[in-house]
Every structure is written in C-alpha cells, then in structure tokens.
Amino acid sequence: MIHEILPVGMLQCNCSVFGDEQSREALVVDPGDEIESVLDILRKHGLTAKAIVITHAHIDHIGGAQKLKQATGAPVYMNLNDADLQKMLPDQARWLGMPTPEAVQIDVAANDGDRLMVGVTEIAVLHTPGHTQGSISLWMPSEKKLVAGDTLFRDSIGRTDLPGGNGRQILRSIHEKLMPLPEDTVVIPGHGENTSIGREKQFNYFLQGL
Ligand SMILES: [Zn+2]
Numbered sequence: 452m453i454h455e456i457l458p459v460g461m462l463q464c465n466c467s468v469f470g471d472e473q474s475r476e477a478l479v480v481d482p483g484d485e486i487e488s489v490l491d492i493l494r495k496h497g498l499t500a501k502a503i504v505i506t507h508a509h510i511d512h513i514g515g516a517q518k519l520k521q522a523t524g525a526p527v528y529m530n531l532n533d534a535d536l537q538k539m540l541p542d543q544a545r546w547l548g549m550p551t552p553e554a555v556q557i558d559v560a561a562n563d564g565d566r567l568m569v570g571v572t573e574i575a576v577l578h579t580p581g582h583t584q585g586s587i588s589l590w591m592p593s594e595k596k597l598v599a600g601d602t603l604f605r606d607s608i609g610r611t612d613l614p615g616g617n618g619r620q621i622l623r624s625i626h627e628k629l630m631p632l633p634e635d636t637v638v639i640p641g642h643g644e645n646t647s648i649g650r651e652k653q654f655n656y657f658l659q660g661l
Contacts, residue, residue, distance in 0.1 A: 460484030471570025506600025526558035533585025581621020582609030
C-alpha cells in the first residue's frame, strides 16, 4: 500500500494519502489545506481519490475538503456528531485569524464499525469521541496502521477544552478502542511524529493508571 503523510497548513495537520498499487484507488484523510500538494501526490502515484475522510470537523483537518472534492469528485466521509462543529467553521477561522474555508457537504456518515475499502485493503472506522463528539480513528488491520486524528499523539492526547471536548470521554475512547489494538500498530496522529500503540501504552503520561 502506498502511504504518504503530508503536514498541511498553519497548524501542520498530518494529511494521509493511502493508495492501492493494483487498483490505483486512493483514500485521503484530513485534507486541511495545501490541496495542490495533495493533488501532486495523487498524480505522482497515478492514483484516483475514491474517498475523502475527515477525522473531525476542526478547521485544520477539514479546511481543504471542498477544494479536494471539487478537484477529484470523491465523496466526503465524516461522523455526523461533528455537524454542529462544522457549522462553526467561520468561528473557528476567526479564533485562528484565518480566512473561512469553502463549506463542504458531507456525503457519507462515518459511523463506528463502518468499513471502507481501498482496493483490497479494509479500513475500519472507530468512533473515538472526546477531542470532539464526532472524532473518528481509522484502523487498517492488514497494514497495522491507525490514523488517530487528534485523539492520540506521541506522548500526549487531544485537547478537550474546545467546544465538544470531554476529558473523561477521550480517555475512555483511547482505553476501549485504541489500546486493545496490537502493540506494534503504527499510529499516525493528527499532528507531529508517528508512534505505536505499545510505545504510548508504556510512556504516555496521560494513559498511565488506565
Ligand atoms: Zn482537532
């Protein structure tokens, strides 16, 4: 499986492009900004975007979705518990002093247990609320990769002081949905360096005593 991680925008959100070598189908996660660079990656590998998945409706993760949707025609997936947060994109832009991105219509509701396919590779949607109510993580068993959005970071967890955040809930999500995954699972967080489930179990201060 082709996998490129591109930090995009002012807040350097990790945008992931997954591509199937056989079918040349691609899945793009969190196209927050810099859509020309995302399109360059698709072109470079001869990939066609089949789906755009938003891990949660914060501006740095969803900001470029409409541009990418227009350029590729791919449907946009998001958990609808973040619909209210998505409506607040103009407010989010104002808080950060950024222009308001083009609004995007969500085409498919991403719910816990849903399965997406990229070629022959299966991707499971895990609903992991706490950073926001609609936060999801993507689990690819055959690749042992987890795209964690802003739920789990290397040495940290997502902030819960923004609208829709809940500190107890994010810990429950991590404990119930993410920690049971194999320890050698590579975790691609929404920002910063990759990590693994085993590493975070051992060293992440926020997860001790869970
Ligand atoms: Zn976020």
